[in-house]
Amino acid sequence: MTRQEYNITAYTENQIGLLNRIAIIFSRRKINIESLNTSPSEIEGIHRFNIVIHETEDVVRKIAKQIEKQVEVLKVYFNTNQEVIWQEMALYKVPTDVIAEKASVERLLREHGARAVVIRKDYTVFETTGHREETDTLIKVLQPYGLIEFVRSARIAIIKHSDGFNRKLREFERTEPGSEVVENEFLNNRDEVFSM
Amino acid sequence: MLTQEKTTQLAPETALQTMSGAEMTLRALLAEGVDTVFGYPGGAIIPIYDALYDFQQELNHVLVRHEQGGIHAAQGYARASGKVGVVFATSGPGATNLVTGLADAQIDSTPLVCITGQVFAHLLGTDAFQETDIINITTPVTKWNFQVTEASQLPEALAKAFYIARSGRPGPVLIDITKNAQLQKHDFAEYKPCNHIRSYRPAPIVRPEYVAQAAELINQARRPFVLWGQGVTLGKAEAEFRAFVEKSGIPAAWTILGAGALPTEHPLNVGMLGMHGNYGPNVLTNECDVLIAIGMRFDDRVTGRLDKYAKQAQVIHLDIDPTEIDKNVAATVPVWGDCKETLPMLTELIEAKTHPEWRQRFEQYQAEEVAAVIQDELFPTSDELTMGEVIQQLNELTHGEAIVVTDVGQHQMVACRYAKFNHARSNITSGGLGTMGFALPAAIGAKFGRPDRPVVAIIGDGGIQMTIQELGTIMQTGVEVKIIILNNQFLGMVRQWQELFHERRYSFVNIASPDYVTVASGYSIAGKRVSERGELKSSLQEMLQHPGSFLLEVMVTRENNIFPMVPQGCSVSEIRLR
Numbered sequence: 119m120t121r122q123e124y125n126i127t128a129y130t131e132n133q134i135g136l137l138n139r140i141a142i143i144f145s146r147r148k149i150n151i152e153s154l155n156t157s158p159s160e161i162e163g164i165h166r167f168n169i170v171i172h173e174t175e176d177v178v179r180k181i182a183k184q185i186e187k188q189v190e191v192l193k194v195y196f197n198t199n200q201e202v203i204w205q206e207m208a209l210y211k212v213p214t215d216v217i218a219e220k221a222s223v224e225r226l227l228r229e230h231g232a233r234a235v236v237i238r239k240d241y242t243v244f245e246t247t248g249h250r251e252e253t254d255t256l257i258k259v260l261q262p263y264g265l266i267e268f269v270r271s272a273r274i275a276i277i278k279h280s281d282g283f284n285r286k287l288r289e290f291e292r293t294e295p296g297s298e299v300v301e302n303e304f305l306n307n308r309d310e311v312f313s314m
Numbered sequence: 315m316l317t318q319e320k321t322t323q324l325a326p327e328t329a330l331q332t333m334s335g336a337e338m339t340l341r342a343l344l345a346e347g348v349d350t351v352f353g354y355p356g357g358a359i360i361p362i363y364d365a366l367y368d369f370q371q372e373l374n375h376v377l378v379r380h381e382q383g384g385i386h387a388a389q390g391y392a393r394a395s396g397k398v399g400v401v402f403a404t405s406g407p408g409a410t411n412l413v414t415g416l417a418d419a420q421i422d423s424t425p426l427v428c429i430t431g432q433v434f435a436h437l438l439g440t441d442a443f444q445e446t447d448i449i450n451i452t453t454p455v456t457k458w459n460f461q462v463t464e465a466s467q468l469p470e471a472l473a474k475a476f477y478i479a480r481s482g483r484p485g486p487v488l489i490d491i492t493k494n495a496q497l498q499k500h501d502f503a504e505y506k507p508c509n510h511i512r513s514y515r516p517a518p519i520v521r522p523e524y525v526a527q528a529a530e531l532i533n534q535a536r537r538p539f540v541l542w543g544q545g546v547t548l549g550k551a552e553a554e555f556r557a558f559v560e561k562s563g564i565p566a567a568w569t570i571l572g573a574g575a576l577p578t579e580h581p582l583n584v585g586m587l588g589m590h591g592n593y594g595p596n597v598l599t600n601e602c603d604v605l606i607a608i609g610m611r612f613d614d615r616v617t618g619r620l621d622k623y624a625k626q627a628q629v630i631h632l633d634i635d636p637t638e639i640d641k642n643v644a645a646t647v648p649v650w651g652d653c654k655e656t657l658p659m660l661t662e663l664i665e666a667k668t669h670p671e672w673r674q675r676f677e678q679y680q681a682e683e684v685a686a687v688i689q690d691e692l693f694p695t696s697d698e699l700t701m702g703e704v705i706q707q708l709n710e711l712t713h714g715e716a717i718v719v720t721d722v723g724q725h726q727m728v729a730c731r732y733a734k735f736n737h738a739r740s741n742i743t744s745g746g747l748g749t750m751g752f753a754l755p756a757a758i759g760a761k762f763g764r765p766d767r768p769v770v771a772i773i774g775d776g777g778i779q780m781t782i783q784e785l786g787t788i789m790q791t792g793v794e795v796k797i798i799i800l801n802n803q804f805l806g807m808v809r810q811w812q813e814l815f816h817e818r819r820y821s822f823v824n825i826a827s828p829d830y831v832t833v834a835s836g837y838s839i840a841g842k843r844v845s846e847r848g849e850l851k852s853s854l855q856e857m858l859q860h861p862g863s864f865l866l867e868v869m870v871t872r873e874n875n876i877f878p879m880v881p882q883g884c885s886v887s888e889i890r891l892r
Contacts, residue, residue, distance in 0.1 A: 131513050135449055135459075142454050183637040189458045189478055192513045 119174035123152070125197050125204065125275045126182060128167040129159060131190040140167065140191075143184050149173060153206075155272035164192065170273050197277055204275035208253040209235070210244045210260050211267040217242055221263055230256045241266060330503045335465030336365035336496040339429065340373065342472040345505040348400050350374045350391060350762050352384040356404020357444060359431030361496035363402075376762060376791055379783040381408050383755035385415025386781070389424050390759030393742045394717055394767075396550070398425045398480050399759065405431045406444030409490070410451065414749055416486045417455040421746030422571060423548060425484035427475045435463040435492040448490050457485030465498035473508035482516025483635040484548060517634050520651035522659065528630045528647045529663030531604050535628075537672045538564045539595075539602035541587060541616075544571035544745075545609015545633060547738040551654035552576075555608065558661045563668040565676050567595035569610050571745045574735035578714060584676040588616040589880045590727040594679030596878070596886040599624050601675075606630045609653050612642040613746065622885030632656055686891040687877050692732065698871040699847060701728040701800045707851050708770065708798070709734040711858055716768045717742060717760050721753035721777030724806035727876045729772045739764075751780030757795045758787055768796065768858065775801040775827045785837040788863045796857050797865040799830055802872050810875045834865040841865035 130136055137156065144151055153170040171178065178196050186194040214237065217223060227233060232246035246256055253270055333341075339362055343351070351373055355363040366375055378384040381403045388399030399419075403409055409430040419426045433442045449461050458478045462471050471489055479487045532538055540562075546555045552575050559566050559576060565584040566576060576583045585592030587599075596618075599605070605627040610616070617623045620642060631638075631645035632653050639648040649656050691702030705728055708716075714734035719742040720726040726743055735741055742760055744752040757771035778799050788795060805823040812820050834841035840860055844853045844867070857864040880889045 135453065135461075138450055139453050146454065180637075180641060183641075187635070187637045189511065189514045 119176055121172055121174050123170060123172055123199050124175075124178045125199065125202050125273070126167070126169040126171065126178070126185070127195045127197070127275065127277060128169070128185055129192040129194075130165050130167060130188075131192070132158070132163055132165045133190045136188070136190050139188055140169075140185055143181060144169075144171065147177070147181070149177070149181070153272040155274050157274075168273055168275050195277055195280070197275075201279065202275040202277050204249070204273050205247050206250060206253055206273050207245065207247045207271040208256070209267075209269050210246075210256060210265060211241050212244070212260050213264045213266065214238065214240060214242045216264045217260075226259065230259065232256060330501050332499050333502050334361060334365065334496065335462075335468050335491065335498050335500065336361040338465065338468045338500065338502050339472065339491065339496070340365050340369050341502065342469060342505055343400060344369075344372055346472070346476045346507065347397070348373065350376065351400045351402055352376045352378055352387040352391070352759065353402030354378055354381050354384055354404070354408060355402070356406075356408045356431060358405035358433055358493050359402060359408070359429075359491075359496070361493065362429070362431065362491075374762070375402075376758070376787065376793075378755065378758075379786045380781065381411035382414055382751065383758075383781050383784040383787065385412045385426070385428065386418070386749070386752050386755035387759030387762070387784075387787070388426055388428075389415060389419055389422075389752075390719060390742055390756030390761075391763035392419075392424050392426060392759075393756070393763075394739055394760035394769075395763030396739065397763065398427055398476060401426065401428045403428065403430050404444065405433055405448070406446050408444075409448040410446055412488070413452060413455060414747075416452055416488065418744050418747040418749045418752065419486035420455045420457065422744065423484050423544065424486065425479040426486040427472075427479050428486065428488045430488060430490045431496070432461065432490045432492045434494045436494075438463075438492070448488065452488050455486070456488050459488040459490070461490040461492070462495050463492045465495045465500040468495065468500075469502065469505055470508070473506060474511060477508040477511070478514065482514075517652050518636050518650035520655055520659070521649075524647055524649050525656060525659045526663060528606075528632075528649050529660055531628055531630060531647060532562060532564075532606065532660075532664050535602075535604035537598075537602045538562070538604040538606060538669070539598060539627075540564045540566035540606045540608065541569070541599075541610055542566055542572045542575060542608045543569040543610025545653055546572060546575040547609075549609060549634065549652050549654040551609075551652075551657055552738050554654055554657040554661070556580075558657045558664075561661055561666050562664050563666070563673075564606065565669070565673050567592070569613070569616055569745070570730045570741065570743060572610060573730060573733075573741040574738045577736045578734045579736075582673075584673075585680070586731055588613075589618070590731065590876050590878065591616075591880075592680065592731075593683040593878050593889060593891065594676040596880060596889045597679060598675060600626065600885065600887045602627050604628050604630065606632070607643075608632045608657070609634070611635075611638045614642075617642060617886065618880045618888075619883060619885040622887065632660075683878065683891065691728070696871070697847075699845065699850065699868060700874060701725055701802075701870050702732055703847075704798065704800060704850065704854075704868050704870070705729055705732040705772070707854050711851075711854055712768060712770070714740075716740070716770045717764060719743070719753050719757040719760055719769060719771045721771075721773040722748045722750045722807075723774045723776060724802070724810065724874070724876050725772055725774045725800040727807075728800075750774075750777040753777060754781050754795075754797065755784045755787070757797070758784060758791075758793055761793050761795055769794070770796045770798060772798050772800065774806060775799060775803060776805045776825055778830070779825070779827070782833070785834060785839060788839060789837040792862065794861075795863045796860075797834075797863065798854075798857070799865065799867045800870050801827060801830075801867055802870050802874065803827070804872060806874075807876070809873070813873070813875070814879075814881070830865060830867045839863045839865055841867070843867040843869065845869035
């Protein structure tokens with residue numbers, strides 16, 4: 119099995135301590151988290167984690183199950199990069215005088231889909247959003263102009279083949295899940311999705 | 315003193331009352347049906363102990379000698395009775411002393427609710443006296459934990475704690491209550507037990523199509539083999555399991571935590587799995603065509619080398635915890651769900667068979683094992699006593715009716731291999747974690763959980779010295795526990811490994827013991843030491859007939875090895891008889 123980037127999406131209750139509970143599932147297996155983002159989801163009180171790791175499918179599947187097993191986790195999905203729409207945001211701080219003097223700022227912005235967030239006398243902050251290689255390219259471009267500071271956000275991702283979480287949540291809120299509840303539309307396709 | 319099972323039920327508190335968080339906690343326990351609590355007081359939990367002063371009629375509190383003893387006792391109580399074990403401990407060192415027991419309960423799926431005191435909420439994070447971040451310390455070893463900082467949070471937190479601990483795959487839960495929350499007064503109406511948490515699915519929905527696929531595989535199988543674990547007992551599915559096994563005629567072997575779900579003497583019970591299990595079940599795992607795993611998790615001590623484990627077999631795995639399916643062994647058919655529900659569905663769909671030739675294979679291997687190992691272990695001709703003959707004599711006197719609680723090591727393997735069990739919840743041992751020091755407190759807890767059954771603790775000379783202080787708990791409560799110390803004057807299991815795999819370099823396994831009979835006498839516990847075969851049976855009889863606890867030290871062969879053995883890194887087919 120080959121290792122590749124996987125995007126783990128977890129829907130959870132908004133509970134103190136849950137981040138630690140999820141993080142130790144990775145650390146006990148000596149797996150490095152490449153990127154982690156947590157934010158409120160579209161549903162009141164439910165948070166969404168986006169976690170990126172570099173692993174084999176077999177390991178990711180087991181980890182996803184172990185995360186979903188936690189009491190305060192509602193649902194976990196895992197997907198390769200091809201199965202998600204994903205973005206990272208980056209900010210670049212460069213000296214205003216250098217960039218204004220030496221670079222064709224407008225062209226630079228257009229070429230990289232970037233925009234100026236702040237322009238001050240002493241420095242300018244650009245922002246761009248995209249895949250890793252896109253944000254990396256702009257670092258290389260700005261390096262000769264005296265790049266002062268750079269920061270990149272965690273990855274956020276939307277799963278291409280999902281019908282949203284709203285419907286699933288309604289099932290979770292039923293106190294007595296009956297046999298007619300279709301929790302897993304991929305029932306006979308265990309390799310794609312698992313469900314509790 | 316031991317009290318009879320409580321029948322007193324407090325009148326439901328329908329009217330709104332104002333009471334302290336501490337009293338709310340105790341009322342919640344009573345509403346959850348708790349009758350016994352094991353604990354040790356301290357500064358941060360004084361308000362709860364203060365409230366307990368007024369609840370002594372309703373709640374039997376057992377004062378232990380160390381919090382680790384408290385939690386192991388709660389484990390023994392839970393494992394023997396099937397109820398949730400409850401522990402009280404104070405903050406800081408009191409709480410950290412629970413960690414080993416939590417890890418043990420987590421890996422062996424034991425339902426526990428641990429209540430720890432915590433410093434005042436305004437002191438959290440200031441390194442206050444006896445403050446530890448017990449929530450973060452215990453996160454990896456609890457099914458769920460929660461810190462309560464306001465009395466108003468208590469009823470819901472405790473209701474969730476009991477629901478989570480006992481539902482689905484059981485496990486330990488810890489509720490940390492700051493001192494201000496214990497002292498705070500709050501309105502308390504009727505306690506509402508919890509039966510649903512939005513994000514928590516205790517049991518997966520059963521898929522009938524998987525059950526049907528499993529039945530089809532079983533019906534086509536020519537050499538099917540059942541492996542069962544504690545899941546059968548945790549699911550209270552002993553009768554359903556027996557019906558399945560008897561209709562299918564499939565030989566069945568057990569993990570050490572599964573022991574007793576099918577009586578030892580049952581003709582389809584072919585013995586113990588794993589590193590020190592029986593010869594046939596291990597070898598034939600690699601010859602069966604369909605492997606049916608029920609409520610077990612393919613622990614490494616059961617499977618040996620995974621890449622050479624049951625590769626020829628189609629695997630049916632019944633488990634309530636979807637995480638366990640495909641974790642170590644890939645399942646051909648995953649039967650998610652509580653086996654109490656899935657087993658009858660399966661039994662209905664299978665054909666009645668007897669598999670006589672296949673079963674005979676197990677008998678042949680059993681005969682080989684008797685000749686090579688068992689005969690000498692149970693009926694030795696040497697001068698020295700063996701651990702096996704002690705268990706054999708005990709069987710003859712208790713007839714498989716006793717609860718046997720074991721510690722960890724050689725004596726544990728001998729007891730699990732040779733003790734007779736007629737009932738489930740009779741073999742209480744630390745399986746997954748292998749916690750030395752488990753047996754003495756767990757036996758105390760087991761007796762509180764099942765006062766109607768004799769409880770025998772079988773302990774090595776290493777393990778007894780890890781929690782020997784709990785003799786004080788026996789002394790103070792008068793609980794009746796029969797203690798057998800199998801003394802080989804070594805840390806026997808480590809010594810065995812050093813002999814077999816480290817050229818007999820016996821590094822620090824030569825452990826000295828105190829005079830246990832004198833120590834017991836200091837705690838007002840009767841005792842005796844035996845080293846002669848002629849005295850063994852009568853001494854065991856004396857121990858069992860003695861009114862109250864009794865400590866029997868049996869001096870056994872110093873350098874005896876436990877066989878059969880699947881050496882580490884070997885496959886189950888490579889099991890050694892000597």
